[in-house]
Amino acid sequence: MTLSTLKREQIKKDLKDNSFDVVIIGGGITGAGIALDASERGMKVALVEMQDFAQGTSSRSTKLVHGGLRYLKQLQVGVVAETGRERAIVYENGPHVTTPERMLLPMHKGGSMGKFTTSIGLTMYDRLAGVKRSERKKMLNKKETLAKEPLVKQAGLKGGGSYVEYRTDDARLTIEVMKRAEEKGATIINHSKSMHFTYDNNEKVNGINVEDQISGETYTIGAKKVINASGPWVDEVRSGDYARNNKQLRLTKGVHIVIDQSKFPLGQAVYFDTEKDGRMIFAIPREGKAYVGTTDTFYDNDKTSPLATQEDRDYLIDAINYMFPDVQVEDSDIESSWAGVRPLILEEGKDPSEISRKDEVWEGKSGLLTIAGGKLTGYRHMALEIVDLLAKRLKEEYKLKFKPCETKHLPISGGDVGGSQNFDNYIDEKVKDAKAYQIDEPLARHIVSKYGSNAEELFKIAQTAQYQDTGLPLDIYTELIYSIQNEMVYRPTDFFIRRTGKLYFKIDDVLNYKEQVIDVMSELLGYSDVQKELYKQELETAINEAQTGNNQPAVKE
Incomplete structure (x- = not known):
């Protein structure tokens, strides 16, 4: 089943x-x-x-499987070693959902990262985390740093470090x-x-x-x-x-915002100091957008619906304009956002980032x-x-006996692609196979890159759906049917947020095709009139919350 x-x-x-x-x-x-x-x-x-x-x-993180450089700053050496090892395993077992991404660490006069300490820190990080030779750190001078990302603030720039993180779809x-x-x-x-x-x-x-x-x-x-x-x-x-x-538990909230690259043409992922509190945050390019985060504040309100407040949005906009001063983004440039809570174990007297x-x-x-x-x-x-x-x-x-753990070398669903090193070849081969299903190359490449060894199932759906008249583009229709048949999608928000990430990174698709998606789901799943209206409202609420600054206090009143 x-x-x-x-x-x-x-x-x-x-x-x-x-x-x-x-x-x-x-x-x-x-x-x-x-x-x-x-x-x-x-x-x-x-x-x-x-x-x-x-x-x-698990859908509201920074979308990085990272080795935990920030934990090195807190001298949590064991955490760095373990997360570094695990990161490599996660990548190997599912290269279709996890991708290496070079991260730039700019160093400015008066910033929290000095050149000497950064070099030592990144070297220790490489060793502790067992980083592959090709992905080890590189130290850069000012000119090399700006060549990597010309938008970085030039005033006080001393140089930078370059290391590898792994971007994922959580x-x-x-x-x-x-x-x-x-x-x-x-x-x-x-x-x-x-x-x-x-x-x-x-x-x-x-x-x-x-x-x-x-x-x-x-x-x-x-x-x-x-x-x-x-x-x-x-x-x-x-x-x-x-x-x-x-x-x-002690819950803390983290917020991310998404800006189109036409407004914030970020070419390289950057991990940088904020001006106000010295917290370090990420700016990461993805699918024609740049997303930035995260905040870190104590939270004791509705766990099912943490929201980005205007204060959270202002903090991140200020952080972008501080590190990338030529960009001059404004609140109106934010296309989407998300907020998530971290379930941390209470440690009295510690700030959110220290727990x-x-x-x-x-x-x-x-x-x-x-x-x-x-x-x-x-x-x-x-x-x-x-x-x-x-x-x-x-x-x-x-008196029951079971085998020991065997997940270290067990690919996740879609991960049977012959290992991470073979994934690009696998994509090319499957794209060729897609011709037999009358699927064009861009769609085939999208499907294989995202779904890995499950791509064939989507090809079959796409082939039979070429002449569907729902008003949906072939890619959205194909993914919708697949997600209902194989990924237990029941509500429109399940599809638009967690199976496709469209609410965050392609919000125009949500705005343009929400009615058609709801109609297809209603017909396939037999929604009642009440359900259909309820799920429609639920999606509208999610869109509104992603696009605006919300008035949600940190503690329930």
């Missing part, structure tokens, strides 16, 4: 009728990674997500991991909320009660163990269990396992840690 919206009722039946080794609460990158690791070891796995996959934090990384977990036997559903735990006679957790957020139906999923991987909602989920420790991004596994007296904190880059290793503990408990309590 695939992750098909059209098979939703069958998936629910499977969840009700079977008993599982583990049920995972949370369908972000952490939950997806756990589902893949556990199912690859041979465990019977269920996973529920109350919203859409990656809707919480939401697509999550869905590709989820699809591979499903291929390995996991039973997975979105828009399904865990309401409370069930217990056996010994007061041990043995399942969850679930409410389908679309139909309102409730049912029970039975499992030997339950893992809480709900990101920002970790504390809420745990509050339903009688066994609590004294740990808790560690480490992850922790907590085990309750009830047997509930919780994973908190962590980063996108470390998702596979986080899964390894908690599934190792899960396997140990299943062996002790149920």
Whole structure:
């Protein structure tokens, strides 16, 4: 079975009728990674997500799988070494969603990065993170720095450093991991909320009660163990269990803005100092746009809908105009934006940027396992840690034996392309194959670059859709049908935000084709009139929130 919206009722039946080794609460990158690791070891796995996959934090990051240069500044040497290693694994297992990107680190007089310390820092970073020879740091003089990015502020410029980060599509990384977990036997559903735990006679957790957020139906999923991987909602989920420790989360908010390259013609990714608080932020070119972020502020409001405020937008516009003074961007130049919350583990007295991004596994007296904190880059290793503990408990309590972790060399869905070094050749070969489906080269190249070894499925859809009369361009129609049949898209926002990223990087497509997309989805999925109107309003709200400065206090009033 695939992750098909059209098979939703069958998936629910499977969840009700079977008993599982583990049920995972949370369908972000952490939950997806756990589902893949556990199912690859041979465990019977269920996973529920109350919203859409990656809707919480895993679609709202800086979209970098990074080695953690900023952690070197905080002397978190172990974090740098681990994230560097994991970054290489993430890239190798899914080169269609992760791409190396040279990053420029300009150094100015009075800035936080001196030439000597930067050189030493980047050298240490290369060694700790096990960086490939071709991707190691280069130190640049002023002229070389400006040649890389002429827009960088010239006043006080001393030179720069160049190193490699990995750009990713965070939401697509999550869905590709989820699809591979499903291929390995996991039973997975979105828009399904865990309401409370069930217990056996010994007061041990043995399942969850679930409410389908679309139909309102409730049912029970039975499992030997339950893992809480709900990101920002970790504390809420745990509050339903009688066994609590004294740990808790501290949420911080990060905002990014998107500007068209006609207004901000950024040719090179840059990691730079802000003027006001010394925080370092990224400016990254992508798909004809430049996106800039992130802010870092404490947040205690609606977790499902953190918003970019006018203050956040002003901060980032000021940061751009400080480092790129000839650009002179204004608030009206912002095409789109997004905000996300980081679920960090509380450390009293620390500023948002100082709180560690480490992850922790907590085990309750009830047997509930919780994973908190962590980063996108470390998702596979986080899964390894908690599934190792899960396997140990299943062996002790149920005499069950499973294989060790095997995800290090396991491609995610779409990643069967012969390794990262072969990916360009793979694209060229598949583009040739697309001719047999009467698909032109630009569309074929887009499909293979984005979907990797799943491209053939989209070619088949595109071939039969050449004469569809929905009013949608072939590329949007093809991706929409594929995402409904294979990626559990149910709402228009699922498609426009998390499967395609169009709300952020191609907002004109959303504005121009939202009605047609809703019509196609309504017909295929059988929306009621009420649902259709609700989802239309939900999309309009998302568009408005992305385009404007919102009045949302950091703390709920």
